[in-house]
Amino acid sequence: MSGPGVTAPARPVDLSVRLGDLELANPVMPASGCFGPELAELVPVHRLGAVVTKTVFAQARPGNRAHRLGESAHGMLNSVGIPSRGVHGFARTDLPAYQRLGAPVIVSVGGLSEGEYWRVTEELAGTEHAAIEVNVSCPNLERGGVTLGSDVGAVRRVVAGVVARTDVPVLVKLSPDLATIDAAARAAQEAGAAAVTVCNSFPGLAVAPETRRATLGNGTGGLSGPAIKPLALRLVWQAAQAVTIPVVGCGGIATAHDVAEFLVAGASAVQIGTATFARPFVMTEIVRELPALAARLGVTRLTDLVGTLSF
Amino acid sequence: MTLQPLERTDEDRPAPAWCHAEVLVNRPLTERYHHLRLAAPDVAAAARAGQFVMLTAGRDGSGPVLPRPMAVYTRDAAAGVVDVLYAVVGQGTRALAGFAPGERMVVVGPLGRGFAIHPETDRVLVVGRGIGTCSLTCVAQDLAPGPVELHAVTSGRDPGSVIGAEVFREHGAASVRAVHDTDGSSDVAVLRARLCGELDGGPPQQILTCGSERLARLCAELGERWGASVQVSVEAHMACGLGYCHGCSTGGPTGPEESPLVCRDGPVFWLSLP
Ligand SMILES: Cc1cc2nc3c(=O)[nH]c(=O)nc-3n(C[C@H](O)[C@H](O)[C@H](O)COP(=O)(O)OP(=O)(O)OC[C@H]3O[C@@H](n4cnc5c(N)ncnc54)[C@H](O)[C@@H]3O)c2cc1C
Numbered sequence A: 001m002s003g004p005g006v007t008a009p010a011r012p013v014d015l016s017v018r019l020g021d022l023e024l025a026n027p028v029m030p031a032s033g034c035f036g037p038e039l040a041e042l043v044p045v046h047r048l049g050a051v052v053t054k055t056v057f058a059q060a061r062p063g064n065r066a067h068r069l070g071e072s073a074h075g076m077l078n079s080v081g082i083p084s085r086g087v088h089g090f091a092r093t094d095l096p097a098y099q100r101l102g103a104p105v106i107v108s109v110g111g112l113s114e115g116e117y118w119r120v121t122e123e124l125a126g127t128e129h130a131a132i133e134v135n136v137s138c139p140n141l142e143r144g145g146v147t148l149g150s151d152v153g154a155v156r157r158v159v160a161g162v163v164a165r166t167d168v169p170v171l172v173k174l175s176p177d178l179a180t181i182d183a184a185a186r187a188a189q190e191a192g193a194a195a196v197t198v199c200n201s202f203p204g205l206a207v208a209p210e211t212r213r214a215t216l217g218n219g220t221g222g223l224s225g226p227a228i229k230p231l232a233l234r235l236v237w238q239a240a241q242a243v244t245i246p247v248v249g250c251g252g253i254a255t256a257h258d259v260a261e262f263l264v265a266g267a268s269a270v271q272i273g274t275a276t277f278a279r280p281f282v283m284t285e286i287v288r289e290l291p292a293l294a295a296r297l298g299v300t301r302l303t304d305l306v307g308t309l310s311f
Numbered sequence B: 001m002t003l004q005p006l007e008r009t010d011e012d013r014p015a016p017a018w019c020h021a022e023v024l025v026n027r028p029l030t031e032r033y034h035h036l037r038l039a040a041p042d043v044a045a046a047a048r049a050g051q052f053v054m055l056t057a058g059r060d061g062s063g064p065v066l067p068r069p070m071a072v073y074t075r076d077a078a079a080g081v082v083d084v085l086y087a088v089v090g091q092g093t094r095a096l097a098g099f100a101p102g103e104r105m106v107v108v109g110p111l112g113r114g115f116a117i118h119p120e121t122d123r124v125l126v127v128g129r130g131i132g133t134c135s136l137t138c139v140a141q142d143l144a145p146g147p148v149e150l151h152a153v154t155s156g157r158d159p160g161s162v163i164g165a166e167v168f169r170e171h172g173a174a175s176v177r178a179v180h181d182t183d184g185s186s187d188v189a190v191l192r193a194r195l196c197g198e199l200d201g202g203p204p205q206q207i208l209t210c211g212s213e214r215l216a217r218l219c220a221e222l223g224e225r226w227g228a229s230v231q232v233s234v235e236a237h238m239a240c241g242l243g244y245c246h247g248c249s250t251g252g253p254t255g256p257e258e259s260p261l262v263c264r265d266g267p268v269f270w271l272s273l274p
């Protein structure tokens, strides 16, 4: 029936995306470390395109000293230091809780050495997960701030080794702490990655001059939130030009409009971290808003926005 | 002093929810503290004493990106309202002070695991300092009217920063000691002598404290003297309040395992002398 006040149903909008062999119902997923099964208490997380676990290491790690968090202008710094139960504890305790959420599970894999990434991948081989995200980019681990991800050769070796040890698609989450992102993105592609995630938090420092101390227990930390959005957008745009595999955008995304900006810059999917803390419903709200946004931008498939940027 | 998580069951932690709570009241209460009243029926109905909420002070893409943890000061399940007292100390609490009645604020709660009063306990001492007293006032709400005898100490820098005394009185506390630094009544030695004098004859089985390390130490000492158990509510910088960001760990790395998380395993812990 139609009549005054009844609008014709809008044409359905296709939100689905493919990252290699990984098919997602929509492009919205959480950023590693900014999500856990606990969030299912608050929001319908099964509506997300995928869920991403906190980075898992081979051995248990306690994480850094307090304070681990601090507010900064339009963003936050964290030096959580990626505590982990280790891959055994993860597979036994954490992974089943993620599996129950009803969205594809992407396991974030970390390592303190090249071989550790491979060991974790091998240990995961018998478990159920939709994809692996190799975190080569954590800026705040023990090794004097040097990240594996800043060495293109190491990225290539680590990713090739992970790809050889798993049947699932491998995403590679790149560090922003690079002279250029092109070479690292290409190295990931050549090593067999299904997609690159761009990017992790930016290395940063907060200082309390009164005490002459860093405000974070660890000294330096990772900057995230709206402050890094323009930086991340540029890196996404650069990475998308450098590779033919899909790019997953991450950094400061807080609205459906932000998602559209990342898609236009070249991302096929997005990850949302910091925004969830203040607005736990932000990811599922964005999923709900995407069809209307796509319609407003004149596309029926969200992927039609991807990489449409011109100057 | 060492912290130990309380043994807990799922019953100790009602499921949290988020809401766009209407701000009903938000005004200065004393020179130092503001009073915020929120329409948050689910939190009001479920919150246990010592639990907290996360308040989002950022709006429309501006302001603080992290929500701020605040104790539930008092709650009224019938009216569906939650009261919070906060001290304006920085950017986040300044932004909170900017909310006008009628505006809505994103609230998540109730969160954490609060104080546990054991069924055999018939006398409780609560000791709060400054804004930390806000974690203890719901205990008075829960114990009234009832057989458990409540003794309260509320301490502050000056008379204007001593809070909660009226809540303790209103809920039938057997004694309320409001002490402050200006007249020396809050001095730990003075307080110890007073509490021993008054309670040695009939000591509490449980002591609950929040807001001051020095007072927490006093409570731990009194706990040993009286054979009472001591629970303390501690603070940490927080982001998620739920247990997934791992931002609120209590301590440094002491072994391969992460220290307890304040939002998930606390904020209330057993306190003991080393
Ligand atoms: C479980 C819990 C319950 C709390 N209940 C209350 C309450 O009922 N009323 C109240 O006023 N405050 C309470 N707090 C403390 C409150 O969260 C902080 O004062 C607030 O986050 C400071 O934010 P800000 O941006 O204004 O200050 P900032 O600019 O962030 O910091 C100002 C000062 O406060 C310190 N600070 C920042 N965050 C915290 C924090 N989370 N805990 C302790 N110190 C902090 C900083 O190191 C700095 O010295 C509670 C904290 C926790 C963890």
Ligand SMILES: Cc1cc2nc3c(=O)[nH]c(=O)nc-3n(C[C@H](O)[C@H](O)[C@H](O)COP(=O)(O)O)c2cc1C
Pocket: A031, A032, A033, A034, A054, A055, A078, A080, A082, A108, A135, A138, A173, A199, A200, A201, A222, A223, A224, A225, A226, A228, A250, A251, A252, A253, A271, A272, A273, A274, A275, B239, B245, B247
């Ligand atoms: C508290 C916190 C913990 C994080 N932990 C991880 C982690 O374990 N692994 C990882 O790859 N990235 C981690 N990150 C980085 C985020 O996944 C994300 O890349 C970054 O925060 C930028 O996105 P945002 O601006 O949307 O937060 C963490 C970020 C925060 C704020």
Ligand code: FES
Pocket: B237, B238, B239, B240, B241, B242, B243, B244, B245, B246, B247, B248, B249, B261, B262, B263, B264
């Ligand atoms: S605040 Fe996130 S784990 Fe406690």
